[in-house]
Structures are given as structure tokens and as C-alpha cells.
Amino acid sequence: MAGQTLYDKLWQDHLVKSREDGTALIYIDRHLIHEVTSPQAFEGLRLAGRKPWRTDSVVATPDHNVPSDSAERAGGIDGIRDEVSRIQVKTLNENCNDFGIVEFGINEPGQGIVHVIGPETGATLPGMTVVCGDSHTSTHGALGALAHGIGTSEVEHVMATQCLIQKKMKNMLVRVDGELGPGVTAKDVVLAIIGRIGTAGGTGYAIEFGGSAIRSMSMEGRMTICNMAIEAGARAGMVAVDQVTLDYVKGKPYAPKGEQWEQAVENWSRLHSDDDAVFDTVVELAAGEIEPQVSWGTSPEMVASVNARVPDPAAEADQTRRTGIERALEYMGLRAGQAIGDIKLDRVFIGSCTNSRIEDLRAAAAVAKGRTKAGSVKQVLVVPGSQSVKAQAEKEGLHEIFTAAGFEWREPSCSMCLAMNADKLGAGEHCASTSNRNFEGRQGYGGRTHLVSPAMAAAAAVAGHFVDVREFVAAGETA
Amino acid sequence: MKAFTQHQGLVAPMDRANVDTDLIIPKQFLKSIKRTGFGPNLFDELRYLDEGMPGQDCSNRPLNPEFPLNHERYQGASVLLARENFGCGSSREHAPWALDDHGFRAIIAPSFADIFFNNCFKNGLLPIVLAEEVVEQLFQEMYAQEGYTLTIDLEQQHVVKPGGERIPFEVDSFRKHCLLNGLDDIGLTLEDADDIRAYEEKRRAQAPWLFDAVK
Numbered sequence: 001m002a003g004q005t006l007y008d009k010l011w012q013d014h015l016v017k018s019r020e021d022g023t024a025l026i027y028i029d030r031h032l033i034h035e036v037t038s039p040q041a042f043e044g045l046r047l048a049g050r051k052p053w054r055t056d057s058v059v060a061t062p063d064h065n066v067p068s069d070s071a072e073r074a075g076g077i078d079g080i081r082d083e084v085s086r087i088q089v090k091t092l093n094e095n096c097n098d099f100g101i102v103e104f105g106i107n108e109p110g111q112g113i114v115h116v117i118g119p120e121t122g123a124t125l126p127g128m129t130v131v132c133g134d135s136h137t138s139t140h141g142a143l144g145a146l147a148h149g150i151g152t153s154e155v156e157h158v159m160a161t162q163c164l165i166q167k168k169m170k171n172m173l174v175r176v177d178g179e180l181g182p183g184v185t186a187k188d189v190v191l192a193i194i195g196r197i198g199t200a201g202g203t204g205y206a207i208e209f210g211g212s213a214i215r216s217m218s219m220e221g222r223m224t225i226c227n228m229a230i231e232a233g234a235r236a237g238m239v240a241v242d243q244v245t246l247d248y249v250k251g252k253p254y255a256p257k258g259e260q261w262e263q264a265v266e267n268w269s270r271l272h273s274d275d276d277a278v279f280d281t282v283v284e285l286a287a288g289e290i291e292p293q294v295s296w297g298t299s300p301e302m303v304a305s306v307n308a309r310v311p312d313p314a315a316e317a318d319q320t321r322r323t324g325i326e327r328a329l330e331y332m333g334l335r336a337g338q339a340i341g342d343i344k345l346d347r348v349f350i351g352s353c354t355n356s357r358i359e360d361l362r363a364a365a366a367v368a369k370g371r372t373k374a375g376s377v378k379q380v381l382v383v384p385g386s387q388s389v390k391a392q393a394e395k396e397g398l399h400e401i402f403t404a405a406g407f408e409w410r411e412p413s414c415s416m417c418l419a420m421n422a423d424k425l426g427a428g429e430h431c432a433s434t435s436n437r438n439f440e441g442r443q444g445y446g447g448r449t450h451l452v453s454p455a456m457a458a459a460a461a462v463a464g465h466f467v468d469v470r471e472f473v474a475a476g477e478t479a
Numbered sequence: 480m481k482a483f484t485q486h487q488g489l490v491a492p493m494d495r496a497n498v499d500t501d502l503i504i505p506k507q508f509l510k511s512i513k514r515t516g517f518g519p520n521l522f523d524e525l526r527y528l529d530e531g532m533p534g535q536d537c538s539n540r541p542l543n544p545e546f547p548l549n550h551e552r553y554q555g556a557s558v559l560l561a562r563e564n565f566g567c568g569s570s571r572e573h574a575p576w577a578l579d580d581h582g583f584r585a586i587i588a589p590s591f592a593d594i595f596f597n598n599c600f601k602n603g604l605l606p607i608v609l610a611e612e613v614v615e616q617l618f619q620e621m622y623a624q625e626g627y628t629l630t631i632d633l634e635q636q637h638v639v640k641p642g643g644e645r646i647p648f649e650v651d652s653f654r655k656h657c658l659l660n661g662l663d664d665i666g667l668t669l670e671d672a673d674d675i676r677a678y679e680e681k682r683r684a685q686a687p688w689l690f691d692a693v694k
């Protein structure tokens with residue numbers, strides 16, 4: 001018998017029951033919830049008179065709607081100006097109190113973007129099944145977990161039964177071998193992967209990211225990659241457990257301790273694909289060929305190297321794709337053949353569950369240090385992913401580097417990633433953003449998003465247009 | 480959940496690939512804590528010329544005359560014809576809620592994004608995958624003929640064209656069963672409560688840390 005993939009093992013470990021019709025009941029170890037996709041699930045439980053199966057498996061935090069502005073944030077829930085946002089955050093808080101669910105409240109130390117606080121607190125661990133009513137739940141797969149987003153009906157289903165009805169996905173291996181060039185980051189790697197396989201390339205698959213370039217990445221980098229698995233169409237992305245994983249998890253507040261730690265490490269040591277495991281699809285990329293990436297269109301697959309040009313729809317043979325490119329260029333206000341470096345920015349956003357961890361902020365600060373934002377750039381937001389990232393960054397003095405450069409240092413939230421709080425783009429504005437989606441209107445009505453790495457975003461903020469961060473740093477344009 | 484057995488309805492187009500859930504229902508409308516009332520904001524950015532706000536009365540907003548769903552001939556449509564990778568992006572169930580609230584019962588496309596596909600079934604909405612050429616053919620026929628309707632027979636797994644031609648489609652048997660009978664899957668899963676408890680017991684012995692409370 002052929003060996004098992006990491007996904008096969010995680011599936012097997014959580015299989016409660018296979019049904020004759022090909023579906024299965026999969027046990028869920030950790031259920032994360034936030035204010036946007038949970039209220040209707042709680043309402044459903046109440047209407048049916050059902051109780052949560054295991055409240056201690058649920059961890060809640062408000063992130064999408066909470067203000068990033070320090071003054072507004074200081075007022076807590078009651079201080080949220082937008083009434084509908086306030087109701088949602090309050091509803092989460094009330095539901096958690098009513099059902100006895102642990103919540104990291106709006107201004108409590110554990111609060112942050114749900115996908116940032118899971119790994120950093122140890123609430124999500126290797127070998128777990130993790131779900132959340134949020135598609136970027138794939139992030140937690142970086143720990144060697146089976147993690148994916150679910151809809152609100154499934155949130156209710158998991159609360160009521162601790163299980164999910166699933167069909168097994170296919171296995172895909174994305175292997176990135178070799179060494180990344182200086183200035184090239186995990187974000188560039190994942191954008192290059194999506195550019196290669198497309199936004200539907202991973203549909204129906206669980207993707208394992210492997211190869212020497214992934215192995216030599218930090219946990220933060222691996223999380224950035226798994227975070228965007230969904231942008232390649234895959235509900236789940238994952239990376240095998242290795243020493244980097246164990247070093248990261250050890251000592252986290254909710255990680256196992258003492259004897260249990262030893263037991264857990266032994267249990268986790270098998271969380272990798274066997275040498276003879278068979279994947280349905282294998283995609284290979286050479287790390288050395290990946291350059292810093294910038295998205296130019298309205299789908300994450302519409303991406304190019306910073307030194308490339310905006311594509312010409314006339315060169316595309318497929319009709320649907322050609323109209324897609326034409327429509328994207330029109331929305332983005334770009335010309336076919338325009339150099340990426342000629343795109344001027346109005347705003348810059350450094351944050352989101354893709355790139356708001358400490359390493360991301362360090363990378364942005366390294367570029368921003370001793371420089372200032374271009375006068376033509378109206379605003380640069382730096383939004384740490386969690387209270388603990390914020391505290392760490394302040395300890396390292398990163399916030400001072402940012403404010404000295406004219407960047408704004410904000411409170412942990414999703415912020416301009418999807419613009420549900422007050423942070424948004426104006427119509428027609430171009431934004432260099434470290435988030436994960438460049439869909440039309442995502443960052444504000446009529447807004448134009450370009451997805452980049454934190455270092456590229458900081459360099460664009462300083463230059464006022466896209467620049468190759470490698471040359472930028474090498475040229476030593478320091479003040 | 481609403482049952483779906485057979486449905487005959489007017490067909491309307493959403494003629495672009497990779498329609499994402501932000502396009503189906505923009506984020507400002509996700510602030511609601513209810514499941515209903517999203518219909519007027521379905522495809523909000525394409526449908527209206529101004530920026531929509533939650534809680535607003537949409538009947539006085541300027542309509543985009545170029546958007547097909549605003550055209551007289553597609554009023555009352557209940558079958559949406561779409562292109563590849565429909566419903567990509569976020570997991571928001573507000574997307575199927577909005578389609579349902581607007582009156583759609585079925586969506587036909589060459590492919591769907593996984594989470595959206597799954598969410599449809601939980602809301603009595605039937606997503607149907609047909610080959611790209613077949614979908615293309617349906618688009619052409621629909622554009623050519625005003626009042627073009629299709630009949631969808633879930634029991635037989637057929638889409639029936641106006642002339643009586645039948646196009647077979649695949650559907651997972653569990654989902655079909657739930658949809659035909661309007662079954663709530665929580666109730667079904669709870670019938671297996673003993674299996675779930677037995678699993679927990681076994682798992683607790685292997686990996687006790689998974690059952691420790693946080694905070």
C-alpha cells in the first residue's frame with residue numbers, strides 16, 4: 001500500500017464515521033469564531049433549542065469590525081462609532097457570555113485577528129482540525145493542522161455536534177525548492193504559486209506546501225503561504241511538522257506542557273507525508289526564479305514580477321480570460337504594457353492575517369527605517385495583527401520607526417483588508433496592500449488594490465510608486 | 480431548510496468568470512446579524528450606480544442600465560447562468576442568502592468555488608455543474624430567446640430545455656437526499672451522537688491536550 005500524505009493522516013485521525021454515500025463525519029478540535037459569521041449560527045442554536053457540544057473547543061475574538069484608531073478603540077465596545085459594527089461586536093460578546101465561550105474581548109491582551117491569535121497563543125496546534133467561519137482559516141495549516149473555512153450553517157453544525165460533514169479532498173503537493181533571493185519573501189512565493197496555478201487551480205484539493213524553500217521558512221512565512229491557499233481555490237493548505245514548528249509552539253500559553261509536551265511531540269512527529277505517499281497533482285517551482293510580485297488586476301492570479309509589465313489582453317487567446325483582463329484593466333485604471341513600476345500609489349496598507357505578524361512588521365520597518373513616505377501618498381497604515389504583536393513591536397521600537405517615516409501605527413484589527421471598519425480606499429485610489437484579496441471594491445468602493453509583501457509595501461510608500469525592494473535597499477537610499 | 484424537488488424558472492445571466500463573494504454581496508452588508516433581507520443588495524456594486532449602505536431603502540437608488548439583472552426581460556428570474564469559478568473568495572454564507580433572498584433557486588456554471596458550493600446546499604439553493612460547452616450553448620440560447628426558462632428536476636438529475644431536451648447533471652447523493660427532503664443536517668448528525676462520544680473517548684486517551692480548556 002502506498003504511503004499516506006499529511007492530509008490523509010490528519011483526515012484519518014479525525015474520522016468519526018464514514019457513511020455509505022461517500023461523506024464522512026470529521027471531528028473538530030478547535031472552533032474559532034468572530035463577530036461577522038457567528039450571529040446567525042447562535043440564533044439558529046437558540047431557535048432549535050440546541051446547546052453547544054463542547055464549549056471549551058470554541059475560542060472567540062472580534063476582529064473585522066473593531067476600530068483601528070487608538071482614540072476610538074479606547075472606548076471599547078460602546079465607543080465604536082458605527083452603529084451596525086457596534087451591534088455585531090456586542091452580539092458576539094453577549095453570545096459568548098450566554099453560551100459560556102472564551103472570548104478575547106476587544107481590548108484584552110489576547111485579542112487580534114483570529115488567524116493571528118490562534119497560533120500565537122497555542123489555541124491552534126499541530127495535528128488539530130481547526131475551523132472558523134472565515135476562508136483564511138487555512139492559515140493554521142502551517143502548524144501541520146487540517147484547517148479550513150466554513151460557512152455559517154456549518155458554524156452552527158460544528159457548535160451543535162463538534163463535527164463536520166465532509167467529503168475527502170484530493171491531494172496536491174506544491175513543492176518549492178532552492179533558495180529565495182534576498183528581498184524575496186513568503187508572500188512573493190505564494191503570489192507566484194497562485195499566478196501559476198490560478199485562483200481555481202486548487203479547487204477540490206488540500207494543498208501541502210513542501211520543498212527546501214518552505215522548510216527553511218519561519219512559521220510566520222509558512223502562515224503567509226497557507227493563508228493564501230484559499231486564493232488558489234484550496235480550502236486547506238498545510239506544511240509538515242518539523243523542528244521549526246516545535247520550536248515555535250513550545251512555551252505558547254495554551255500549548256501542552258511538561259509530560260504532555262513530550263507526548264505531543266511524539267504524536268506530532270508523524271505529521272508529514274510518507275516518502276512513498278502519492279499526490280493527485282504535483283506543482284513545482286524553483287525558489288531562485290521567484291522575484292518580488294505585484295498584483296495588477298482584480299483577482300490574485302493577476303500578478304506579475306515587479307520588473308514586468310501589465311499584460312496585453314490582445315495576446316490572450318481564450319475569450320473569457322481576455323474579457324477578464326480587459327475588465328480588470330479598466331477597473332484598475334491601467335494600460336496594457338504599462339510598467340508595474342509606473343503605478344503610483346495613493347495609500348499603503350500593511351496588515352491583515354496574511355502579513356501582520358512580527359516578522360512582517362520587522363521587514364517593513366527595515367525598509368522604512370530612516371526614510372519617509374512620499375508626499376504623494378496620502379496615508380500609510382500599519383496595523384499589527386494582534387495585541388501581542390503590537391506589544392512586541394513596541395518593545396522593539398518598530399512603531400517609532402513607522403511614525404518617524406510618516407506611517408500611522410494602529411490597533412489590532414482586520415482594518416483595510418476588507419474595510420468593514422472606518423479604514424477604506426476612496427474610489428479610484430491605488431493601494432499597495434499586504435492583504436490577500438484584490439477583488440473589486442474589497443478595500444472600499446471603487447478602490448484599486450495591489451497585493452505585495454510588507455517590504456515591497458514599505459518601499460512603495462517611500463517611493464510613491466512600485467519599486468523593486470532589492471534595488472531600493474541595495475541603492476542605500478537611506479537618509 | 481426549504482426542500483428542492485423540481486423547479487421551472489426564468490434564466491438570467493451573470494456573464495463573467497471568477498465572480499467572487501465580495502461581488503455577490505459587498506462587505507458593508509455583512510454587518511447584519513440576520514439571515515434574511517440581503518436580496519436588494521445582491522451584486523450591489525454592479526446593480527446600482529451609487530455606493531450602497533446597509534439599512535438603506537434600495538428602491539430609490541439609481542440602477543445601472545447595463546447590468547442584465549436590471550433589464551425588464553430578466554425580472555423574476557430564478558435560475559442564474561454563470562461562468563467558471565463562481566463564488567470564489569470568502570466563506571460568507573451571506574452570498575447564498577442574498578441569491579436566495581432575491582429569488583434564485585438554482586445556479587448553473589462550469590465550476591464553483593468549494594465553500595460557496597457547499598453553502599448553497601445548506602440553504603436550499605442548487606448549484607449545478609455543466610460542461611463549459613453546454614453552459615456556453617445555454618448562454619447563447621438564453622440571449623437569443625426572451626423569456627428563456629429551464630426546468631430543473633433534482634430527482635431525475637436533469638436540466639430540461641424549453642424544447643424538452645434533457646441535460647443530465649451530477650449531484651452528491653447525501654446532498655441530494657437532504658435537499659429533496661429539506662432535511663436539517665444537524666439533526667441527522669446528532670443521530671450519530673454515540674459514535675461522536677466514542678471517538679472523543681478514544682482520542683482523549685491518545686491526545687489529552689486537545690481537550691484542555693483555553694484561558
Ligand code: SF4
Binds near residue numbers: 063114352354417418
Ligand atoms: S485580515 Fe482580512 S482576510 Fe484576514 S480575517 Fe480579517 S478580513 Fe479576513
